[in-house]
Amino acid sequence: MDISSEKLSWLYETMVRIRRFEETMLEQTFKGKSMGVTHSSDGQEAGPTGICAHLTEKDWIASTHRGHGHCIAKGLDSKAMMAEIFGRVTGQCKGKGGSMHIADFSKGMLGANAIVGASIPLAVGAALTAKYKGTDSVGVAFFGDGATGQGVLHESMNLASIWKLPVIFACENNHYAEATPVEYAVSVSDIADRAASYSIPGVVVDGMDVFAVYDAAGEAIARARRGEGPTLLELKTYRYHGHFHADVPEKYRSKEEEDSWHARDPLTSFEKRVLDQELMTEEQLAAIRSAIDKEIMAAVEFAEESPMPPLEELYTDVYVSYSNPVQGLR
Amino acid sequence: MDISSEKLSWLYETMVRIRRFEETMLEQTFKGKSMGVTHSSDGQEAGPTGICAHLTEKDWIASTHRGHGHCIAKGLDSKAMMAEIFGRVTGQCKGKGGSMHIADFSKGMLGANAIVGASIPLAVGAALTAKYKGTDSVGVAFFGDGATGQGVLHESMNLASIWKLPVIFACENNHYAEATPVEYAVSVSDIADRAASYSIPGVVVDGMDVFAVYDAAGEAIARARRGEGPTLLELKTYRYHGHFHADVPEKYRSKEEEDSWHARDPLTSFEKRVLDQELMTEEQLAAIRSAIDKEIMAAVEFAEESPMPPLEELYTDVYVSYSNPVQGLR
Amino acid sequence: MTTQAAANPLGPGFDVPGSEATYRETFNRTLRDELERDPDVFIMGEDIAGGAGRYDEEGKPLDAWGGPFAATKGLVQDFGMERIRDTPISEAGILGAAVGAALTGTRPVVDLMYFDFVTVAFDQLLSNAAKSRYMFGGQTKVPLTIFARSGAGTGHAAQHSENFYSILAHIPGLKVVAPSDAYTVKGLLAAAIRDDDPVIVCNHKKLINTSGFVPDESYTIDIGKGRVMRQGKDVTLVGMSWTSRVCLNAAEEMAKEGIDAEVIDLLSLSPLDEDVFLESVKKTNRVVIVDEDTPRASMASEVAAVIAEKAFDYLDAPIKRVTGPHTPVPYNKGLETAFIPDEAAVIGTTKKLLGL
Amino acid sequence: MTTQAAANPLGPGFDVPGSEATYRETFNRTLRDELERDPDVFIMGEDIAGGAGRYDEEGKPLDAWGGPFAATKGLVQDFGMERIRDTPISEAGILGAAVGAALTGTRPVVDLMYFDFVTVAFDQLLSNAAKSRYMFGGQTKVPLTIFARSGAGTGHAAQHSENFYSILAHIPGLKVVAPSDAYTVKGLLAAAIRDDDPVIVCNHKKLINTSGFVPDESYTIDIGKGRVMRQGKDVTLVGMSWTSRVCLNAAEEMAKEGIDAEVIDLLSLSPLDEDVFLESVKKTNRVVIVDEDTPRASMASEVAAVIAEKAFDYLDAPIKRVTGPHTPVPYNKGLETAFIPDEAAVIGTTKKLLGL
């Protein structure tokens, strides 16, 4: 395998960080610590990890309501993320965005977005900036199988194709949009096949295997950086938990189905593979896991102890400048 | 050829009616008789004619800003159409809609629409009604190559496919959207190929040959009536005049290109074919032409002599009922 | 009992058989009634059933979700998938298809979940639903009902908390109703579904779990009629949707201090019942308009403008508006709470207005 | 000269070098100036060049269309296709891409043709352009300019005649400007493109062929500042976009009869310059607000509400609104003309208000 050992441990560390963050985030949500709904991405760790492994802070990603994994893979700080979910002023968005709007522009993370499909053209625009300014940055649009129902995806893929923009359309097909099975809502068996409508490459990828994602994404991103245009990646994956914290997935999917996906868990299959191939030792893996455990616990503490935003924050950040603000008429 | 002689003369009569209507409509527009912009469809007669030849008043069509051909093929009265363009109360919409909004619900014509792409889902909805009520009616969505840039087309084709609705997506690819060449704006060489994204049939049709359209449409509509779902037809065609009355197409397309399409004129090729095969006589064709000439002249006279809508019409037809109308605050 | 009842005080106290019920139950129950009443009525939306295409042990279609806030819970199992139609996430396509269906002889009801998502389908709403009848010279109609959830208060943040009704009420061709309790949602939702024009039903998230008296019998409340929620003589408080309750609570509070406020509940935002608040202002000579929506070109602005034009000579004091600020809705609970006009704000403004 | 000049009467009469020019020429010229000023500025839209991908004899990109009303005529040949970017008909995708580009370091200017088409991209406008800065806690900005044509008067009928600015001005996070002549469009368009927030520029179709004095030098007009178009003492007429000219014409007419009307031109709808009309009303004690947009929850309503709250004690008469009716825009010329508030309507209403 042509992956440096640093990269290898980064892949594992990142997937573990996502897993622990989501599990902890859910616990905290049930404890009432989140100020709003939360959407966990555990089970889907391989996608963002394998893709962002090829990106730097100069590259941009656009994310969704299920965005914690994208954030972590793009290098966001778990403390600031947890604090945002807790609605604290130390949060990534000063507690004004919450779980569905975590962003860090300094890291090239253009934000989670709570309107399904709405963040896709933002990645196209980021790629347009790259082309306009002549840099080799790329834009990655993460979106789900359900988002393929939105017309703006079609428009975005057409624009990226005719303008040969450096965009990766990363469809995380976790087989459900809320409680709606993909086979009901999507009129094609492999979403990747829709790439043909835009004369761009479309690749079906095992979204549970970080190495498969790493390879497919590496090719697509290299192609984009070479100025050869966009690629559509379909990552077949699965969300272990419900659509949002309170959803009960047993109502619409079977135990057998869930088990079959858990059997392909991205973390355990990674562990098995690196141990079999003696690329990493059990000690190394364990060390990473316990380090991440501590980090996430520390993130919760940090969030817990952080102050709430002052009331004036209600009125700030609407505009860069505005001559006549209206603070409600009282 | 398995077309009855009645149908055969209907095809010719309808194409001639469209041609004469558009030419006359343009003349009248330049004379200042139209109250707004007009978009001529001459050159594109074979499409609406070959498709509507299979429809009854129980079937529905949704149309565009370039809708006169669709209206005529669906059996609308040229008098009421011309009067509408002249803004008269005898017009199809009492002079309140104009060239871009001609409709006749009694004929299953759901209206021309001035928002590109916006009428496409209306045909899907009409097909939904057919399915819901268990009739064998179909819905036809006419739209241009430029409209394929709109996300709502993607959404509509996906909906029609998953619900197996009786819809014909009739893309009139006249190779330009205003002054934008299709090869610049559309990222696939044959729009019909996009049907694969929805697991439905997609057929490239010679949009200058009414017989080719008649056959392809016949198959698609029969399929729809059998409950087997939608079809995407791409009619390759050409508009002889500018995008709208004042547009000068020479600015963006070549004489050679225009000539090559005129050489395939739907009317002359029809005439040649029926005469060669002795399906109709020159006398029959001439009789039809002069009858239509008279009809269209009569339509202009009718429009000319028709009264304007009374001022009260400004306030009517906003709602079926409204308890507190606001006639402007004066 | 239609308008009459609508003009009555709050739910309880009718001499008609009925019972206490939540807004949520009543909404669901009313959908059921209308589906039974008229076979042309069907409902479309994302996960209004859930698990589409899958069936339970008894071979019934799954009812795994039941719409946001369980608005459509249980309906698919009784009415089937043709009438309770789950859709992909394609608001523009869905609403456009609903308009097309309405134009051709059915009476679609569309659940757009949150008003924020109406923006994705806004062109279909403005260009087709609202304008078809007019631009086609009155030859057709659009018997379409759209409902969604509005407002702040549940930690859904900027993209799931739009009130949006000010924008909708601005649009000619649309009707907009804003129930304020279980009693009014039953009458207004039924009226909306039976109406031949496109009607949008605004359901404030904070109302959904409230409960009140609901008559058993079927009734409609006339679209275009507001109601007097509380009689008073010192000042008029005008509310809509959630803020009608805020006004009522504020009025009860102030009553303890001897301030006798009249409370007007608009119920319909388009058509707007000008008489119900003009008559009140002519009596009290003072008015505070309470609207959770952001202030500029809002329903609060409209009510103020109508009063300033038609009841000017009766006014003894400036027209006051208490609204949300000109900002998106923040996530943090404290900030979000500060966004929403509350009793304290209404009482404070009213007392200032009364010079107390 | 910025605000100062903006606060001046109409174009002519400055002691600065300049010349008569049309709104159309001035708009095009200003785009050119800003493209030259800042390499990060680029323009996107449908057929803003025309014939995309094709070249003339000299190998220059075709300039076959130049945008509706020739707004961008000639620009592609001087600035190239990267900076004058023709697009497919994908308003949501285009606007979304523009927001993404603005978030990542460029300054896009988007031509959406007619305001009616903004509805197709409305979600990108409301959910992303307007809310990104706020929901991300102020860590980013959206330096985006959107322009389109508004209003009735050209026979474009229901789907091409939206004014739409009342809806836009309602939205926190957006700025909205409405020039009323060649002089103001130069200053406001330049200010919009240089502004770090999303700004929407409303160009009324009836203004595009009007002409007036335009200074040669580059200048901006502060966004958020209105102007006094005409000084007067008897009554205040408030206009915006096209209706500012209607008000001015009406004032000149009435002057002949000895009625001395002050005319306020809002120029900015968000932020709204409350002081400029409040000061005027405090002086004249009477006001007529003239707005072509449909009346409910409109800019006219907002101005009326602000006056009713903040200048109540100065008012000697009801606040009058003269607006379009609550209907879509009809096609027939006579009906369309009746839709638009004209001088006669303004004069009639004003005289009634003055008891003449």
Ligand SMILES: Cc1ncc(C[n+]2csc(CCOP(=O)(O)OP(=O)(O)O)c2C)c(N)n1
């Ligand atoms: C425009 C819009 N419509 C509907 C919703 C409600 N909603 C939130 S997430 C979701 C499902 C999205 O499914 P998918 O794209 O597959 O992403 P996943 O949740 O599976 O990660 C829906 C319908 C929304 N947020 N925005």
Ligand SMILES: Cc1ncc(C[n+]2csc(CCOP(=O)(O)OP(=O)(O)O)c2C)c(N)n1
């Ligand atoms: C949403 C929207 N965007 C832009 C326009 C302006 N416009 C009118 S027709 C047209 C070109 C349409 O091209 P096409 O779909 O190929 O139809 P054709 O005119 O060739 O018949 C454009 C851009 C519009 N009317 N609606």
Ligand SMILES: [Mg+2]
């Ligand atoms: Mg999914």
Ligand SMILES: [Mg+2]
């Ligand atoms: Mg075309």
